[in-house]
Amino acid sequence: MRLGAHLGFFLVLSLAIVILSAFYSEAEDGPALRSVPRRYAVFIGACAIVAGTMLVLEHVFVAVG
Amino acid sequence: MVETRTAERRGDPNVAALLTWFLPGAGHLYVGRGGLGLLAFCALEGLYLLGWFLSDGRTFEYLDPELRGPLATLLTPEAGNLGAMLFHLKSSGFGSAEAVPFPRWMVLASFCSALSGILNLFVAAHAHLEARAGQPLSPAGPHPVRMLAAAWLFPGLGHWLQGRRLRAAIVCVVLLGLFVLGTWLAAGTNLSRERHFYYWSGQFLLGGPALLLEELAGNPRVTGELSWVDVGLLYACMAGLLNVLTMLDVWGVAERRWLAPPRGSLPDPALASPSPTSSEVPA
Numbered sequence: 001m002r003l004g005a006h007l008g009f010f011l012v013l014s015l016a017i018v019i020l021s022a023f024y025s026e027a028e029d030g031p032a033l034r035s036v037p038r039r040y041a042v043f044i045g046a047c048a049i050v051a052g053t054m055l056v057l058e059h060v061f062v063a064v065g
Numbered sequence: 066m067v068e069t070r071t072a073e074r075r076g077d078p079n080v081a082a083l084l085t086w087f088l089p090g091a092g093h094l095y096v097g098r099g100g101l102g103l104l105a106f107c108a109l110e111g112l113y114l115l116g117w118f119l120s121d122g123r124t125f126e127y128l129d130p131e132l133r134g135p136l137a138t139l140l141t142p143e144a145g146n147l148g149a150m151l152f153h154l155k156s157s158g159f160g161s162a163e164a165v166p167f168p169r170w171m172v173l174a175s176f177c178s179a180l181s182g183i184l185n186l187f188v189a190a191h192a193h194l195e196a197r198a199g200q201p202l203s204p205a206g207p208h209p210v211r212m213l214a215a216a217w218l219f220p221g222l223g224h225w226l227q228g229r230r231l232r233a234a235i236v237c238v239v240l241l242g243l244f245v246l247g248t249w250l251a252a253g254t255n256l257s258r259e260r261h262f263y264y265w266s267g268q269f270l271l272g273g274p275a276l277l278l279e280e281l282a283g284n285p286r287v288t289g290e291l292s293w294v295d296v297g298l299l300y301a302c303m304a305g306l307l308n309v310l311t312m313l314d315v316w317g318v319a320e321r322r323w324l325a326p327p328r329g330s331l332p333d334p335a336l337a338s339p340s341p342t343s344s345e346v347p348a
Contacts, residue, residue, distance in 0.1 A: 009296050012246075013303060016239050020307045024314050029231045 081196040085189035092192030113149040116177030119170040122157025145182030209319035216315040223315035247300025250293040253285040267302030
């Protein structure tokens with residue numbers, strides 16, 4: 001439940017970041033809005049890779065359990 | 066950034082901006098606008114001094130003792146007025162070592178010194194523009210610094226005044242939504258510089274809504290456990306930081322319109338167009 005809530009909070013904040021960075025990168029509104037889904041997917045995917053890498057490194061090198 | 070011919074320049078724009086950062090008005094003096102520089106100096110240093118007197122120089126005492134250090138205040142709005150902030154640190158440091166109640170007008174004092182720093186960044190932007198081109202080539206458009214201030218004052222207002230209404234609405238909804246959601250999750254505890262010194266600095270960049278909500282609901286009494294206070298602080302702070310991105314977007318378009326030659330005077334149609342095109346990605 002708590003993990004789900006954190007994921008939800010992360011998705012909301014990352015959506016805001018992606019929308020505003022899309023508008024900053026594209027001068028026209030149409031292309032900016034159309035680019036949001038692709039940018040969002042890339043952002044989430046990249047974050048998932050970073051999180052996965054950190055979890056693997058933690059499991060391999062840091063886990064003391 | 067829009068290129069300007071060296072012959073049109075009144076001085077090095079970066080020097081003008083840096084001088085202003087250290088001392089409000091110095092950049093304008095450098096480009097030959099002494100009157101404006103003196104006005105900026107009196108207004109901004111006066112605002113900072115007002116905050117300094119009202120707080121007895123204790124604004125930075127809000128900072129947790131373990132975080133205090135020579136560079137600790139560089140992430141505050143006061144850093145926008147670097148000379149005044151360094152003088153403040155030199156003369157008052159981080160305040161009294163003893164636990165003494167804060168003065169009555171402490172919150173107002175903190176607001177004054179923070180506002181002085183933010184306003185000086187606008188003055189630095191103005192000095193930078195003055196150094197690049199003293200006279201606008203297309204004076205019909207609003208001054209870019211006015212647009213920048215509008216974008217800070219209320220999220221989306223700068224875009225709205227530029228006629229970019231859809232973008233203004235989306236920026237407003239996203240940033241205000243993020244800030245209100247964050248404030249709700251943190252139960253309003255984010256609206257206090259004393260509680261959350263650095264997060265407050267971030268959300269100060271959201272401008273009017275953050276100040277208004279702090280005035281209306283700042284310093285709430287906490288009676289129970291706040292489960293999502295960290296998430297709320299992050300949201301409110303991010304709303305302010307993301308507003309910087311929208312301010313840069315507004316500045317890029319306003320600057321291009323301000324410096325672009327009037328229609329028909331140049332063969333390049335992209336420069337004569339008043340509306341942004343896909344090639345006009347702000348620098």
